[in-house]
Amino acid sequence: MANKFTFYNTLDRKVEEFHSREEGKVGIYTCGPTVYHFAHIGNIRTYIMQDVLIKALEYAGYDVKRVMNITDVGHLSSDADTGEDKMVAGAKREHKTVMEIAKFYTDAFFKDFDAVGNKRPDVVEPATNCIPEFIHMVEVLLEKDYAYVAGGNVYFDTSKLDDYYVFSSSVEKEALEVGVRDDVEEDVNKKNKTDFVLWFTKSKFEDQALKWESPWGVGYPGWHIECSCISMKHLGEYIDIHCGGVDNIFPHHTNEIAQSEAYLGHKWCNYWFHSNHLNDQSGKMSKSKGAILTVSVLQEKGYDPLVYRFFCLQSHYRKPLVFSWENLDNTVTAYNKLVKRVSELKAEGAVDEAVKAEYEGKFLDAVSNDLNTSMAITVLYDALKADTNDATKLALVESFDKVLSLDLIGHAKALADAGSSVDAELEAYINDAIARRAEAKKAKDFATADAIRDELLAKGVEIKDTREGVVWHLV
Numbered sequence: 192m193a194n195k196f197t198f199y200n201t202l203d204r205k206v207e208e209f210h211s212r213e214e215g216k217v218g219i220y221t222c223g224p225t226v227y228h229f230a231h232i233g234n235i236r237t238y239i240m241q242d243v244l245i246k247a248l249e250y251a252g253y254d255v256k257r258v259m260n261i262t263d264v265g266h267l268s269s270d271a272d273t274g275e276d277k278m279v280a281g282a283k284r285e286h287k288t289v290m291e292i293a294k295f296y297t298d299a300f301f302k303d304f305d306a307v308g309n310k311r312p313d314v315v316e317p318a319t320n321c322i323p324e325f326i327h328m329v330e331v332l333l334e335k336d337y338a339y340v341a342g343g344n345v346y347f348d349t350s351k352l353d354d355y356y357v358f359s360s361s362v363e364k365e366a367l368e369v370g371v372r373d374d375v376e377e378d379v380n381k382k383n384k385t386d387f388v389l390w391f392t393k394s395k396f397e398d399q400a401l402k403w404e405s406p407w408g409v410g411y412p413g414w415h416i417e418c419s420c421i422s423m424k425h426l427g428e429y430i431d432i433h434c435g436g437v438d439n440i441f442p443h444h445t446n447e448i449a450q451s452e453a454y455l456g457h458k459w460c461n462y463w464f465h466s467n468h469l470n471d472q473s474g475k476m477s478k479s480k481g482a483i484l485t486v487s488v489l490q491e492k493g494y495d496p497l498v499y500r501f502f503c504l505q506s507h508y509r510k511p512l513v514f515s516w517e518n519l520d521n522t523v524t525a526y527n528k529l530v531k532r533v534s535e536l537k538a539e540g541a542v543d544e545a546v547k548a549e550y551e552g553k554f555l556d557a558v559s560n561d562l563n564t565s566m567a568i569t570v571l572y573d574a575l576k577a578d579t580n581d582a583t584k585l586a587l588v589e590s591f592d593k594v595l596s597l598d599l600i601g602h603a604k605a606l607a608d609a610g611s612s613v614d615a616e617l618e619a620y621i622n623d624a625i626a627r628r629a630e631a632k633k634a635k636d637f638a639t640a641d642a643i644r645d646e647l648l649a650k651g652v653e654i655k656d657t658r659e660g661v662v663w664h665l666v
């Protein structure tokens with residue numbers, strides 16, 4: 192690769208240059224949703240930033256294969272194996288079966304996932320498809336003495352590792368140890384506080400819906416095991432990049448590394464990519480704080496899902512992002528202006544290849560510099576202002592949109608079509624009304640001017656006074 196591609200590797204706690212194991216090819220694993228409830232817009236932010244990472248790598252010339260799991264079994268309400276099973280709780284709440292819940296929320300997840308311009312992973316695997324693989328991995332971990340059976344469950348023995356807290360500095364490690372100790376529901380079967388369940392047979396829940404035969408009795412897998420198995424099934428013994436949200440770092444990703452490397456006997460994944468939270472004004476978004484704000488809800492309120500994507504791209508993936516309606520409204524204005532600007536470009540003349548290459552280079556520099564998406568958008572604005580012809584600008588918009596996925600050309604075309612589909616009669620009427628209103632305003636007859644504005648609005652035409660004169664659009 193000619194270009195240096197960098198991003199923050201949580202494993203080494205610094206921005207690093209990326210090198211794939213195999214020249215030109217990247218294997219990426221993404222933790223998928225637990226399909227017991229809707230994914231809120233904060234969850235979707237994580238998938239947008241991963242999508243940008245993947246498309247930026249492709250822009251840089253890599254061939255990317257991405258695998259994602261769907262958790263439809265075994266995820267308890269605390270990531271540290273305590274509390275209630277999320278799927279069972281979801282089924283109870285909605286008086287449905289666990290499989291009905293899984294199907295419903297998987298479909299809902301992908302509806303929102305697609306709507307914000309994300310490309311589907313090459314492989315999407317539900318955990319319930321891979322029970323034999325989970326059992327095999329647990330057997331090997333027992334054989335290798337990394338696991339033990341206690342109280343009917345199989346546990347991973349974290350004391351067998353030299354460094355269990357791979358992601359953490361010594362200070363963070365102390366905080367995490369306190370956190371684990373403070374776990375309210377202590378599991379007396381565990382030899383060490385940080386041990387985690389690989390396979391449950393003695394569950395606290397009499398009504399666990401999905402159970403399978405295993406060498407340790409009828410039961411179900413722990414949550415962490417599925418990501419290790421599903422990634423190895425489709426990407427082999429090594430993955431280049433593992434993605435997730437920052438709240439996956441501990442314990443989920445820590446446990447994934449523990450069991451994967453114990454099983455394989457070598458390092459498993461070189462780069463860990465984590466994106467930060469979306470907060471609302473009251474703090475971190477969660478599913479437990481009443482109504483869940485989803486992409487579909489944004490759509491119902493009249494927001495284009497790609498405007499939400501644009502909102503996310505304007506800030507850096509490693510920083511928490513604050514969501515507010517005001518911020519989103521500002522993004523709507525910015526997005527519409529951008530679309531309008533693109534709609535005014537005429538596809539005439541020849542593309543200036545030298546200028547195109549220059550701006551593509553700047554764009555690649557931005558996205559390959561720790562995924563600086565706001566800088567990439569600045570390059571887009573600069574390209575639109577550049578001293579070159581429209582054909583070149585259009586070619587650049589199309590090129591950048593391979594990564595940004597804002598459908599700027601599609602939206603610009605729709606805007607132009609909407610403009611040209613207004614019939615001549617209506618247009619004459621609008622122009623006449625605008626002229627009458629200007630007369631009324633000139634005569635300081637504001638009541639008449641307002642009445643004309645309302646008359647237009649009643650016919651579905653909204654007008655706005657701008658520095659360039661009166662503009663109108665259909666509502």
Ligand SMILES: [Zn+2]
Nearest residue numbers: 222223418443
């Ligand atoms: Zn995972």
